[in-house]
Amino acid sequence: MQIESKIPELDEVKEVREKILTEFDGLVFIEEGHKYFLNGQRLPSVSEVTHQFMPPFDEKEQAERYAAKHGETAQYWLDQWKWKSLKATTAGTLVHAYGESLGWLRNGHPELITPDNKCKYIKDKNWLIPTRPKEEAILKFYDEKHKDLHFVLAETKVYSNKSEVSTVNNPYCGTFDLTMWYDCKENPNKSGLIILDYKTNADLQNDFARSFGKMMLHPFESMYAEPLSTYTLQLSLYALCLRGIGIDVKGLRIIWLKDDGTYELIPLKDLSKEAWFKNVF
Secondary structure, three states: OOOOOOOOOOHHHHHHHHHHHHHOOOEEEEOOOOEEEEOOEEEOEHHHHHHOOOOOOOHHHHHHHHHHHHOOOHHHHHHHHHHHHHHHHHHHHHHHHHHHHHHHHHOOOHHHOOHHHHHHEEHHHOEEOOOOHHHHHHHHHHHHOOOOEEEEEEEEEEEOOOOOOOOOOOOOEEEEEEEEEEOOOOOHHHOEEEEEEEEOOOOOOOHHHHHHOOEOOOOOOOOEOOHHHHHHHHHHHHHHHHHOOOOOEEEEEEEEEOOOOOEEEEEEOOHHHOOOHHHHO
16 A cells, blocks of 8 residues: 655655555455454454453353342343443444544545545545544544654554564454654654554543452453553554564553543553563463
8 A cells, every 4th residue: 555645744754654554564454343364364353362361251140240239130231231332332433433534634635534534524624524522532632732743644554473573472463543753853762653542431440440459360460450451452562563563663642532522642551662571472
């Protein structure tokens, strides 16, 4: 995939974009079933890989307990939880598509606006109209982002085992929402790639896990069993893939989108820098 920007760009931005697209060419994503294939072989996603470190959750057992306490049947609560989950997932997909489209539009590529967002595009104003509070939060992020952060790619696909740097026991792959280049003019050594991912959760922390000490499984037992921990693992695994092709990743960030149209930019610890990290997978 060749992408020629229609606006002036840093040479570093063009070079890193081309390197990522070239090195990870061939990874195919199938929407149905949410599956990835490389050279005909199915690879597990980063989400699948990190899920194994969450403590087991017996949904049926929990539903029975919930029904005994709150009334209705266990199946009633299972259906309620499924409805809520599907509603959140569907809304999240639409919000992510807006973020992808806005990133490309701000970089001079209205032709890459996703089909479901084309009706929001006002050509003569170069606007992409947000229709949900969390889309407004994405627009706010772009309007307020640091002047030295430069868009590289939306929906960046990567996979592991590109070199000895990133070799893991079981190859994996995945897609994260946004890649940006930080251009630090005061200290060029601080310049480099930033991995960002939109999150639409109601909460990133889990009060129950923090109150009762519910932790992730070995070797991450120092981390609470909550979304913030799984996202730390996910973005670190993405960073491992990029380091495998010689790209210096300077930071991992969550863009937490909220229902009131605001956002919070949250830095995460980059575990991929730890020597032991890749040996876990």
